[in-house]
Amino acid sequence: MKFVPVLLSVSMGLGAFSLSFETKANDQLAVTLCEYIAVDDKGRVRKALKSSRVKIRNVFNAIECNGNNMLRHAIASNAVETGKLIVKGLPKSALADGADIAWAESNGHGGSPLIAEIKKRAGL
Secondary structure: OOHHHHHHHHHHHHHHHHHHHHHHHHHHHHHHHHHHHHOOOHHHHHHHHHHHOOOHHHHOOOOOEOOEOHHHHHHHOOOHHHHHHHHHHOOHHHHOOOHHHHHHHHOOOOOOHHHHHHHHHHOO
């Protein structure tokens, strides 16, 4: 009879540990992606995503780089190649509202080549 409570407390303890580890791993992935986007290293962004077994579309809304989403961070950093990777990895519906284009134009990045990529992908 003592086996069940012990098993239950061990499993709860391990569950809390794995949740903590997962959160730290996700934070590390976010930092890594933001750094690679800033230096326009498309290969490393792709490798980091692949090794973490995630897709851009799955982490796009969860990761912020300097207060911006990954696409806006790429636009602000003039990371054209990495930005193209992000645009291609997002569903068209995520780009269709034009919010990233409006943000870029209002922050002095209206001439970025990524604006044309966003418009082309979203059909704007």
